[in-house]
Structures are given as structure tokens and as C-alpha cells.
Amino acid sequence: MTAEADVGSGDFRFSMLLYDRRYRSITIQVLALLGFLLFVSWLVMNTVHNLQVQGKDFNFGFLWTRSGYDINQYLIDYDSNATHFRAALVGLLNTLLAAVVGCILATIIGVVVGVLRLSKNWLTARLMTVYVEGLRNVPVVLWILALFAIMTNVTPAPNAFRGESPTASMLFDETVAFTNRGTYIPFPHMTWQLGVFFLVLIASIAAAWFVRRESVRKLEAEGAEPIAGWKIAAIAVVPTLALMILGAGFSFAVTSIIRLAVLAGLIYGSILAFRAIGAALAPSIRQTVTALGTIAVVLLWLLWLGPIVWNGLFPAIGLDPTLKSFVPLDAPALRGFNFQGGLKIENSFVALTIALALYTGAFIAENVRAGIMAISKGQSEAAYALGLRPGRTMSLVILPQALRVIIPPLISQWLNLTKNTSLGLAVSYMDLRSTLGGITLNQTGRELECMLLMMLIYLIISLIISSFANFYNRSVQLRSR
């Protein structure tokens, strides 16, 4: 395109800047740069002038002044006495929380729907098509608003849970409450049990990972039969489950044994006491009285005293035989006008993340479908010819190739979802835009600083995500010779 023109090495003339291909590219670049600089300096000069006219300066000092507003969802400590900077940080963390939760859900939905759309089942495939086309052809703001309407208008108010005959009730054994003010779920106390729980969880996942790696290594080195996937999954999951069950059962078993022992001791003691009294009787009737008396004492215990002690005394002294979660949970309970305790999840958060996940999931489903369809049928046929079962064919032959097609658009969907969290604005979710670009901006009147800072932060998040994408692309790119 830019082949060097065959021009003799004559004297340099100014017209060569325009006509000589060797110099023309430099001319164009210098002109472009000059134009750009002129444009930017024009913008900056206008801005400086406009700021002067309004008596404002360009200064980020406001970030360290008191914010004076509350945020209903904070991952780090925050109150209205904190600085604007901290408010922005809380907002950023809320943005990232919504983005991460949304991306995970969207990916799960997308993969399931994408695979089901390719299902041989006619009905399921059609249903999934309806889902995908219905979701992605309607603006995402509308989905957010619709879900928020469900969360706030369809769910009951907290006082519906109150009274003799409440119209609403908590779900899952009185632990979860959906209300129009938010969803309340139990939350673990920060105790040593929680530490043990996470330790076991991480250790078992690590063990599963090692076992799998070892099995793959053996398969490749010695051709040994690999360990089945469900066994590896069991290694990852069973210890934690066992801990939960045993932990809950252990306290139950111990208290039950103590209670049984105490009760047996009491019964035996009273029999001994009765016998001691019986020993004073005449020998002719002693045996009959003792036998009948013992039966009477046992019956007395079983029918009258026993239940009193078991149900009344034992709980009163703290020997409570109920099943308890291994990790102590703080369950929400209705106190006053609202639920207290547990973890409150804001309706705005639920509406935003679920709507984004459903919407983006529809796009991801299309990417997954396209990725799987991009793998030629010959690949699966060849795998079947080698004797691989459908599951193996999918995991060893189709997916590794399909992932190369799926992941880049998947990452760009994650990027879209992350940017779309700014639509939390529609439901007053306190994300970066609502704190830094919303209340802080309105309170301080520093539009320029707030907007620039906010754009910069979004830009950095986007660049981090897209550099992941580029890194992945480079690492899986087919090496063409």
C-alpha cells in the first residue's frame, strides 16, 4: 500500500511534503497531531474559562470532606461522617459486587441455556429460544425495573409477618424472609467454627485438585484409568458436608447422651431409694411391695416426672437437644417494625444483579451455542469412532476447542455487564455512579471532577477486564505456521 516511490535522491523541496510518499506520511501524522492538540487545547481553554466564569476551581480536595449522606449497602465500614472518598470507595465496591455476582450468575445461565438450546429435545430447545429472543430484544433497564417491581410490590411488607394469623411467613424453617424492604437471610457469626468450615472447604478442594492432577499425570504417563469425575467431585464436597452433618449431629448426640444418662441415673437412684425404704418392711411382704413399688416408680418417671424433667428442667439448665448448625447462624427475626439480625440484601441489589444476569445470560447463551456449533461435526464423530462416550467427547474434544471460540465474546459480555451495573441508577442501587457520580456530585457541585474520576475508574475496570481477554486470546491462539 505504501510502497516506496522510485524517486531519485534529489534536493529536498517543500512540495515533497505533499507529493512524495516518503514524506507524506510524516506530514499527515504531524497534521493529525496538530489538529488533535489544537482540539484538546480548545476544549481545555473553554473549560478553564467556563470554570472561571462560574467561580469554580479544579480541585479534588472535596474528596476528603465529610460526605454527610447514608449508604444502605456497604461492604466496608461507612457512616455519614466518613469522607466522600470513602463513599466513592463503598460505591465502587458495590459496583464490583454486583458485577461479580452478576457475571457468575450470567455465565451459569448462559451455559445452561446455550447447551439446552442445542438439545435434541424439541420442546426445551424452543423454550430456550423464546427465553433468549425475549430477553435480549428488550432494553435491560426495563428488566431491572420489572424485577424491582416484583421485589417491592409483590413481596409482603414486614408487618404482614406479624400477629396471630400472619398473611406472610418466612421460608426455609423460619430463616429467610422476602419483604418489600429487602430480603433477609441468615448470616454466620464470626466464630472459630466458621474458620474450621472454610479451612476444611479449601483443603478438600485443594485435595480434589491434586488428585485430579495426579490422575491426569498418570493417565498421560502410564495410560492408567483416570479417576472418575464424580469421585473427584466427592473429594471436594464430602468433607465439608460431613463436617456440617457431624458438627450439627455431634452436639445433638452429646446432649442427648447426657440427658439420657441423667434421666437413667435419676430413675435408678429413686429405685435404690425405694428399695432402701422397702428393706425396713417385714420379709413376708417385702418382695411383693418392692417389685410393685419399683414398677410404680418406673411408671411414675416415664409418665409424669420424666417428661417434666426432659422438657422442662433440661432446657432450663441448658441441655437443649435440638439440631444446630455447626457454624452458628444469626437468623433474622421480626422485632419492632422490621426484621433485625441476619443479613439484609437490598431489593435494588437483587433486582439489578438478577436482571443483568438474565439479560446477559441470553447473550452468553448465544455465544456458547455459536461456540459449540463452530466445532465441526467430524470432531465428535471421530471421538465416537475412538470409543469415547458422549460425556468424554464433550469434555475432552468439543469443549476445549469450543472454549477458544466462546471465551473472548464471554469476556466482552462480562465487560458489558460490568458497565451495565451503572444502570442500578434506575432502582437507586448505591453503586459508584450513585455515590460519586450521584449524591457526591450533587452535594459538592463538582461535576467535572466527579465525572472525570468516575469515567476514569470505569475505564480502568474495563481495561483490566479486556487485558485479561487479550492475555487469554494470546495464550490460546492457534499457532499458524
Add this chain to the structure above:
Amino acid sequence: MSDLHAHSVAYVRDTMLPQADPPASETGAIGWLRENLFSGPLNTVLTILSLAAIVWLIQAIFPWFANSVWHADSLDNCREILDGTLGACFAVITERWRQMMYGFYPTEIYWRANFTLLLLFVALVPILFINLSARARAIVAATIFVLSGVLVWGSFWSDIGAVGAILLILLFAAFAFAIYEYDRTRKFLVAFSLLFPFLMIWLVWGGSIWGPVSALLGFVIIGLCAAYLPPVIGNLGATIVAVVGAVIWWLFIASAFSAAMGSILPFSIQAVESRALGGFMLSIIIGVSGIALSLPLGIVLALGRQSNLFIVHTLSVMFIEFIRGVPLITLLFTASLLLNYFLPPGTNFDILLRVIILVTLFAAAYNAETVRGGLAALPRGQYEGADSLGLDYWQSQRLIIMPQALKISIPGIVNNFIGLFKDTTLVTFIGLFDILNFTNAIRANAEWHGIYWELYIFVGFMFFISCFPMGRYSKWLEGKLATDRR
């Protein structure tokens, strides 16, 4: 053979059995069910789950739809009519659809908006209809003609009068004919497509015709420079002269020209303020102008990003990555809060124009990436072929590369348009009255306080019936173009 066998071995059959029908379980409805719904345990479970989902959805939604009320003047009235039964109150749509579609646009000139939309379809013909069969062209032409008839015959008859109606029908008859005879009238339709943006501005906003004409003349200057100057002062010189000439025209001469012509030949129609534009129409206006205006910029950016000139490349990449890295909503807030800081003091043009500028920049970055994809998809041989013919950069772009690259980018551009079109609902947040903001306004009204599903369903439905066909068309086009290139 059979002869021989018949004589030698008595028990060998020498005639073929008649072909038996396949078993009943393998054919017909039962066979289809077995194959597609119950071919295995997993499949059966999926079928049952899907059926359960469908039944649940229908029994949850159908009674609500079936009992819906279409005529009432308030939500209370609606509930009285429903009398305790569960039912939708679509009366709100019957009452307020005009607002939700047209905003505050004057009722008596709705026809202008409608015909602009129809003209948009005509203008899109040369862009979107690639190698259509005669039958498909006939269908498109007939559809456009029938639609124009419907619009004239509909409630707009009284607004345009008999003469206007006949003129419009004749106009669209001509367009329909031109579309049907596309191969012969191609140049005419392309010219119309290029004129359409100015026509649209005039028809929607109204006022004097000389405003859009003087804006158009700036492009005429560029066109004339591009056509006649290169032999005289070279390509680069011609480009510079064209840009400088057009900018001087637009900045300093255009307004004086239109004012002068307006006083000599006053030809104007009822003017509409930007504030009056709203509803679904606003989404279409922002979406269409955003994509149309962003295309030239997008092409330039794509070429800049492909270019091996370092500074040009860097500037293009920076612009594209910046725009794609921030949410559209921040750009819209820039339009409403910051743009006045960046422009000379005293500049104060209306919010809709500011939004269109920012949306154009936004769409340009996305279109640039799409066009870049098109450029990258072209085989290298095309570039080398252009070089070997001795064409220079712009000639090869104009004659060889761009026609092919743009053609394969069209599906992507349509997809960008769908995305942008859906995103136009975000202008709600900076106070423009698009269809979504009207749902808020209607709900804030005492008569309809507490209604939401009906409004959301209507908004969703409008977007669905616009976006779904576009998406399907773009997919179809993609397939068609892919086979073209094989």
C-alpha cells in the same frame, strides 16, 4: 440367479417380500414424539420440566390477560369493571399510547413523523437489500406502498387533506416502483438515501427548508472538492480544502445563507421544538441519527486503527478504547452536565442535540470495531491486488476495500443499531421524555398510580417487535454474505 436357485434349493424365496411399513412407533406423530421428546430418560425429564414451566406460565399469566380491560379512564375505574377478578388494565395503553409513541408532538402532524419513518425504510433499501430476488423486492415494494396507504387512510386523512393524500400516495407509488425496479433505479434510490437525513430533520423538526438545505450544501462542497480537485492539487490537498471549505461554510456562511434564502423564498412547515419530541419516536430518532452520523466517523476510526501511521493509530485506539470502556450512561451525563464546560461560553444548544452528539461518538467507537472486523476479514490478496494495479491508498480503499468490507460489516452495524436502540431508553435518566420516562410520568399521575405491568409490557412489546425482526434480518444477511464470499 433366482432362476437357478428356484430349481436347486426349494426353500429359497425367489420373490421379494413387499416392503413393510416402518413400525407405528417410528413414524407419524408418535415417532416424532419419541424421537424429539422422549428419546431417553434425560430427554423425558427435560420434556416434563419444560411442559411444567409452560403450564405454570400460562396458568399464571393467561387469566390476567384474558380478563384485561381495554376501556377505562383510571385505575379505580378499571378495578370497578374487573370487580375483584384478576385482570390486566390495558386501558392505560388505550388512553395514553399517543404520548408513549409520540411524546408531546403536536397531534395534527403525527403524519409527518409516520411518513418520515416510512421514508426511512425506503432510504434503507439500498443499504440493506443486497442481491434481493425480484419476488422479495416486489414484497418489500408492496409492503411500503400498502403501509403508506394505511397511513393516509388512517386517522391522518383529516390532517393532510385530499391533495396531500393523493400526492403522498403517488410519491410512495413511485418509490414502490423504484424499489421493484431496483437494478435500474439504484442511483436514484442511493441519492434519496443520502438526502434522507436532511429530509428527516426537516420533516421531524419542521421550520424553514433552508436550514437543512444549507447544511446539505456543506456536504455538496465536500463532494465537489473530492470530484474535481484531486487532479489539480492532489488527494491530500483536496481533502484539506474540502474539510476547511465545508467547515467555513457551516460555521460562518450557512446561517446567513439560510436566513437570506428564507426571506427570499419563504418555504416552511410548522416548526416543532426538541422538547416536544418524545416517546418511542425519540428512541428511533436518537438511534437512527446516532448510527447514521457515526458511520463516517466509525469508518475513519477503523482505518486509523488499521493504519501503520503511529500517531493516527494511537489516537484512534485511544478514542475507541475510551468510549468502549465507559458506560453509555456516563457519556449521557457528560452530555447533560459537562458538555457546556467544554464548549465556548455562551454556547447553549438543546439537550437532545447534545445527546445525539454523545450517542454519535459512542456509536462511532462500536461501528469502528465492526468495520475493522470487516477490514480484517478481507483476504490479503484484495489489498495486494489493489496495490498491484497501482492504485493509491484512497483509491484502493474506495474502489476495492471499502465496498467489500462495508458489505460484510452491515450485519454487525445492524446489531450495533439494535444495541444502541435499546440503550436509548437511558435518556430517561437525564430527563428526556422517552417511552420509559412516560411510564414513570403516567404512574406519577393520580389516575394511574399503582399500575406498572401493563406499561412495562407495552414498552417491552414495542422494543421486541422492533428489535427481533432486525436481529433476524441481520442474522439472515450474515449467512447470505458468508456464502457470497466462499
